[in-house]
Amino acid sequence: MALLELRNVTRRFGSLEAVKNVSLAIEAGEFFTLLGPSGCGKTTILRMIAGFDAPDEGDILLDGQSLSGVPPEQRPLHTVFQSYALFPHMTVAGNVAFPLEMAGRPKDEIRRRVGEALELVHLVAKAESFPHEISGGEKQRVALARGLVGRPRLLLLDESLGALDAKLREQMQIELIALQRQVGIAFVFVTHAQDEALALSHRVAVMRAGRIEQCDEPDRLYTQPANRFVADFIGKVNLIDVEVLAASKVLLALRAPGLGEIAASDPRPLRAGESGTFALRPELIRIFGRKESADLKNRFEGKVKELLYLGDVTLYKVELANGFVIEALMPNAAPGRAKFHEVGDPVAVCWRHDAGLYLRE
Amino acid sequence: MALLELRNVTRRFGSLEAVKNVSLAIEAGEFFTLLGPSGCGKTTILRMIAGFDAPDEGDILLDGQSLSGVPPEQRPLHTVFQSYALFPHMTVAGNVAFPLEMAGRPKDEIRRRVGEALELVHLVAKAESFPHEISGGEKQRVALARGLVGRPRLLLLDESLGALDAKLREQMQIELIALQRQVGIAFVFVTHAQDEALALSHRVAVMRAGRIEQCDEPDRLYTQPANRFVADFIGKVNLIDVEVLAASKVLLALRAPGLGEIAASDPRPLRAGESGTFALRPELIRIFGRKESADLKNRFEGKVKELLYLGDVTLYKVELANGFVIEALMPNAAPGRAKFHEVGDPVAVCWRHDAGLYLRE
């Protein structure tokens, strides 16, 4: 039996359907992520799980029991709020101690566990500060510590690492994972950071405008997006409108208007003539000088239009013959040579036939 | 003359020096970023520039004129607050209209520009909503629109894209850059997201605990970090404690205790025997099976300890002979084959002699 289950949950605000017919099942000890653009209904779902809001339709079950009518304080879960909701009249330590006090833990245990939690989020030095005396990221860490310290069975995290720098965030991620392993907490993690979602989660649900578009394991989401939206939302992708020219059992010939023919593969039975999208990850594209390997398939010529230095990688925007701009990512594997090609350089791009994906919608 | 200049600015909160002797100069039209870990003093600097807080020591100048004593509303700059600070009693449109009304713009111009700004942040549909009726990311966008709409000469952005998903954030980044080009706004951008900092900025100041550690162009920060902290903070890096064995004009021989000899290069005159850190970016490390190229320099054998799938790349943690764990990043350039090596595989890592950097501190 799933730890938490959402059955056809819908929530409306006036005429707006913030959550539409969402069904989910989260297992004990699972790290589950809700990923989606701003305003797609992630927080609304969390609020319903936590019990601050009730579904207009559908039901939420914990251990198979409906939660409807169970007040938030009786649900064995804690929430780390997107807006932190720190108690302004309590010190950092007081905030973190709160859930333990509520659980009636003995004084010295509370002191010990608060100390541990603050250590975890690197805030021992701020224990006696008040929320208005600490920085944004520090607030977020207090919220995190407050949510974690009680070791609930289920922890709802609403963009709870968003205000932290990469280093700290990574440490926190590691701590979260460790906690999960040790204590078996299940997480429902809301984030808009796909790298975070992909790195941490057992499963990720990608949402759009109140609906779940795809719920899957991270690498499958990346490599097998269900539709254009998911492909586009997760990671960088080149999306090319195409038409199926011919489809065999494995091989697929696509025509991109103005660009030419694209060779791909797809096990699904596709009809020639149907149109869809061809999705291609930038890191699967290779760029080279025009002169090189002119004989390859899926090879298109163009000019470097723009390049963006991203530290470990450089993003090239290459304008192809028909004006279509394709993005390619090149690792900066050679030190000191961040730029292989300069803006304006004539180049060619190319990819393997199994690099891209044909998407029907 | 610089648009904005900070001269030896110090700010204390009780015994805490939140900002220590910071000097900066920001040019008109520049995109300047303050990057640093949570609690390092970024917001404090912005607050002093905006005029909510005054330096305990030092001075802030705009166009060469000291700002001390100039009230916030008379400074030609707007701030997008980390906490948004939306006016709770005004609608989204009302919030965005506020700076224009304060500037005494005519009604129809206000309506038009508010419309444009809301379009820019994709919030036209929420124009009549109140701040408590919108999501976290939507709030942030309102704050952004409110800061942008008045086209100040200088815009202070305090982690103003942090709550947005990657797609939206990218769009906003593009809009920011476009605005900068069109209107010549200068930005002081506070962020903890280094990729953002590197991608957007002309210059980045990396802060630690109230101090500026390095202020430089993005790629130089990445490739030529001034010290261990900067190297570590920006991007992933392997940091290895080393001792200089021998240094010629260009070539450098380092000894990593327990690991062996490392070949590197450094133009600085270094003394043998001094000790420091060897910094090596993961994307510059290659991993291959043990059998391959056994004769290379900077080649060490180990076992894959862990791998993290990050979408376009995979991070390998390789445990070397002495127990030291080195991280290497491999692009997932081949579709469907996210994992070249599995956990437990015996592998070797290797890098070019000019891949790493010797850091004295």
Next chain:
Amino acid sequence: MKSRGGQFWLWAASLAVYAFLYVPLAVVVLFSFNDSELNAQWVGFTTRWYAKLAADADMLHATANSLLIAVTASATATVLGTLAGVAMQRYRLRLLPTLALTPVAMPELLLGVSLLLFFRQVLDLTLGFVSILVAHITFSIGFVAVIVRARLAGMDESIFEAARDLGATPWAAFRRITLPLILPALIAGFLMAFTLSIDDFVITFFVAGVGVTTLPLQIYSMIKVAVTPEINAVSTLLMLLTLTVIATASRFAPDVLKGKA
């Protein structure tokens, strides 16, 4: 969401308190229709007291005076008290808080006598409308200031900063941001000042000049003999009038004052 039980008790307690406030009022209203001069026991229904009231020029004149004074004094006190309250909260002042609380703490009699002495012997002011007005403003300011301050305490400073940052002068920030946010305190402060003023006897007794009489003075002059139902009638009407005046005022108030967020 609130648990049902909690909600029930909240309502029950609140209704009980409203009842506590209104039970004596019900007596007042009921007895304004009592056909008995003695007015101690229900005798029979009559509206003659209202008729009598309608013909009582002194009473009506006093009522008009009282309303005029109450509205003017409470409006002025609301303005000054709001300034004081905001200033007290925003700046670490020493003098003003004490000054504002002093008239609240001073026994009414002392305030009345001292104001009278001050008006007559220092300012040589002829007692009348103005002296009453000033006295009422004086003792109301503290009430407004205290409540405004209670509202502001703990409010997020950053929105005031944001307003200034976006180009609002201190005045504009006050009008556009502070004022709407403390509006409930303003309304509450105004109501308190209004009722304090319309109900004040002791201080008014001293500072009222010849021939300027207010409703409480008028009522006291009658009450020594007996509380005739006419006084109940005027009290009843006064409440109705207050209700209408305030309801109308709120309808025609500028948008800011309507809490139109």
Next chain:
Amino acid sequence: MARHARVDRLARWGMTLPPTVFLLAFVAAPALIMILASFREPGEFGGLAPWNGASFEAYRFLLTDIIYAEIFARSLLVAVLTTLICLVLAYPLAWLIARSPKRRRDLLVLLVMLPFASNFLIRIYAWIMLLGPLNLLFSPWAVMIGMVYVHLPFMVLPLYVNLERHDPALLEAARDLGAGAWTRFSRITFPLSLPGIYAGAALVFIPVFGMFAVPELLGGTGDILIANLIKEEFLQNRDWPLGSALSILLTVAVLACAGLATLAARRGFKGTEAVS
């Protein structure tokens, strides 16, 4: 802020000056007269005797006699009780109003104040009528009921005004972390409403000391409070120096009580003050 901008100074003065000037003129100046009066001798026929050097007679008279301290203590007890009862009664009401839909709030507030637009004496007479048959009239109970009745709105309104502003997210957070209704109240709502409670307490506690009509009309033979004494001195005995001295001692004592309470509270609830 280290240095203040000109507009900020201007704003500060613009905000501080009008009430300060007004209060200096109409509170401080008259109060000064009365302070001076308290050091004079009573006139042969009431009022004040001609100035003849400061006389501490009134203060000596009051301070060397335990009976006045006793009455002050009694008044203090009544004030404290009134304040506490008002607080208990006002809280649920203020809370309910604060949580009602926006359009209904102003009406509910108005309903709290409305009874007080009728005449004070009339209301007290209504209580006489209500309490008489209950055999409560002329007792300390009647005095307490009257005091609470008269001052209740001054507790409700500041509380409401403060509670109305609380962020519901904090209660949600507390709830989420396992706090039951009572704990939410005692740990979150109550401490956060302290500024409102202080304000309400100030507006109840302080005026109670000046209220003589309630004990006079509802109280029995033993229910005299300090305000009755003051009235006695001014209006019966026409001993202004004594009345002034008594008033001044009272005012100072009351303000000191209020100040001490604030200090103690500030210390006890550092966070709240920090927030405020």
Next chain:
Amino acid sequence: PRAHAEDVLHLYNWNNYISDETMTRFERQCGCRVKQDYYSDNEEMLAKLDAGATGYDLLVPTGNAVETLIRKNALRPLDKSKLPHLANINPAYLDAWYDPGNRYSVPYATTTTLIGYNVEKMRQLDLPTDTWALIFEPRYLAKIKGKITVLDSQRELMAAAMRYLGHSVQATDPAEWEQAKQLIIRAKPYWAAFSNSTYIKDLAIGNIWVAHGYSNDMFRAREDAKAAGRPFTIGFATPREGAVLAVDNWVLHKSGQRPDLAYKLIDFMLDGANAADVSNLIGAGNPNAAALPHIRTEVGGNPALFPPLSELGHLEMLRDFGPKLRRNLSRMWTEIKVR
């Protein structure tokens, strides 16, 4: 109000001391308007004047207050030529100690401080009603515990006690005052409250059975009870030990702008028919001999309201003490209230 300066007389008067009809008649006769402000206590009026209130043409203070006002030089001497009806005043009320030769004051009405009671209850409980013992002696008080109020006035209550003890109300011997204090403290537990005004109603309703108060108030209570058809009647009597007599007088305040109108009003009120109003209306005693024929017999014939001249010796007027004694008495009063 009309814009032009009109003839307005400012009268600072007791509450409800002149009926509206009388005033209207006067206004019609003199062609002016009368504006009244009210006080309910001499001391209130004095306090206000002490502090500098001005503009009153005419006041109606009680004897002791007249003396105070004279000594404060606040009054305008009377021009008796403008008061042709002065002769109507019963000479027994003229030339009082507070204003020898009536240079400043014209008597207007009198009241006595006495005991009012519920006739039926007294009969039922077999209590005497013509002695202060009723309010001071525990053996009587025990039967009416909690059903009696006394005046909330140091002078009046002490005066009653002094009379009961056989002392003068103007006594200066501290020992005598001490005795009075002890008497009061002994009786206090039996009293329901100190009350200056509510006793009228409480008597009429039946909340209390005995009240120490003013004759005209008792009259009022009796009328009210009658009008309301109560099943009992209110009686009142001057205790045989003697009581306090208050004589209210017309005086002209110096700050008045219109002495001319003031004279007109005084003289108008000296007319027998007009003077009778105050007795008929509120049951006040009347020093105006010419008024007696116009006064209802149940008022004029009531010795408690109209003390026969023979009994005037029994009645004492209160006279203000010096500051020192005032302060000490006040202290004593405080103690009475607290104990």
